[in-house]
Amino acid sequence: MEATHIEHIGIAVKSLKDSIPYYENILGLKCYAIEEVKDQKVKTAFFKIGQTKIELLESTDPEGPIGKFIEKKGEGIHHLAFAVNNIESALKEVEEKGIRLIDKQARKGAEGLEIGFLHPKSTGGVLTEFCEDKNK
Ligand code: ZN
Numbered sequence: 001m002e003a004t005h006i007e008h009i010g011i012a013v014k015s016l017k018d019s020i021p022y023y024e025n026i027l028g029l030k031c032y033a034i035e036e037v038k039d040q041k042v043k044t045a046f047f048k049i050g051q052t053k054i055e056l057l058e059s060t061d062p063e064g065p066i067g068k069f070i071e072k073k074g075e076g077i078h079h080l081a082f083a084v085n086n087i088e089s090a091l092k093e094v095e096e097k098g099i100r101l102i103d104k105q106a107r108k109g110a111e112g113l114e115i116g117f118l119h120p121k122s123t124g125g126v127l128t129e130f131c132e133d134k135n136k
Pocket of ligand 1: 019055129
């Protein structure tokens, strides 16, 4: 497999409303989309910088993955997402190389991407996501 670029960086925030102004007013980026991903119990806000996006994640449920992350670690970088050309074969290949997967099958993420997560215990502590844009 080959990761082609950093697709996005996921950042856990307590509140999109309180966090968006830093990215817009200080960094000069523009929030181009806000989307709720019900299955992950999050609301996301997207910014683009070059080929890479910043994905702010606000929990919609304290029991959801972002709610729990913030309770344990506070706000901050949550995961790193690599773009891959074929997510099914990428997940399979890394699993065969001994990487523990959170998602054995790709599933739908924000922006219609197919996504799958690798377990941070296998990736040096970095929650890692693979994404494939099947619409491009
Ligand atoms: Zn992500």
